[in-house]
Amino acid sequence: MDSIEVEGKTYEEAVKKASIELNEEEKNLDIEVKEVDTKGILGLLGSKKVIITARVRETKNPENPVELTPEQYSENLLKEISAFLDLSLNVKIYHQNERIMLLVQGDNGDLLIGKDGEILDALQYLIRLAVAKKFKQNLKILIDVNGYREKKKKALTIMAKRLADKVKRTGRRIKTDPLNPYERRIIHTLFKHNRFITTKSEGEGHTKKVVISPVGNKDGKR
């Protein structure tokens, strides 16, 4: 594929021109900046010129693993599966604490949550598996729909603090309801630096209870 040389006042303008000329979306172009020419004082005045070379990236096949990033792939999966549920959603992607965050927004996006976030968790789990499979690495992926996880996190925090107060008052340990790993982590993190409270997970399988105990009395026995 031949590359073309385009000139523009700004980088964006040059890319846009290249996109029109090659009749291809900007994201499918390989761009190289050849020359940035700034005239005038600090480039603020006068003319500015950017020359780029652009060409259409050779493989545009969305199935091609070399092309897709894990982010794009997980977004595709999410959109495809939602489409089966007749949902068309708006997905925003960003990174937080080495996690890929997929923020979903949409009028009937709540259908993706389910009872106690059941559907959302299933979806997240399957997408994580598929991404791990394709890219041969375990990436943490978190999907949130219409702020559901944030709300849940707040509710959990309030609940855990209330239980901790009770533990402090009575000196006895308390168990939470069964929680999934993500929810447990929220509670563990919350009391990580607390001098009065320690937490640990108890039970088998995917959902475990968190035991909130007073410090120095981990078994809750006197």
Add this chain to the structure above:
Amino acid sequence: MLKELIEYIAKALVDNPDQVRVSEIEGEKTSVIELNVSKDDLGKVIGKQGRTARAMRTILSAASTKVKKRAVLEIIE
């Protein structure tokens, strides 16, 4: 549509996507979705303690309420 959904998910999880076969046996109220995969991929669609299968069933039932039906996923061994 339910069949295609399971097919799509299963193909993303297995090593041999070309050996994924899904059939739908439609009843009046209930559909049975049968998923066939290569022997080596069975573990992939079932998962630890059946977690993957359970996740697929969850998504499937979400999709089936949309079409006002019940759907059961059977993984054929």
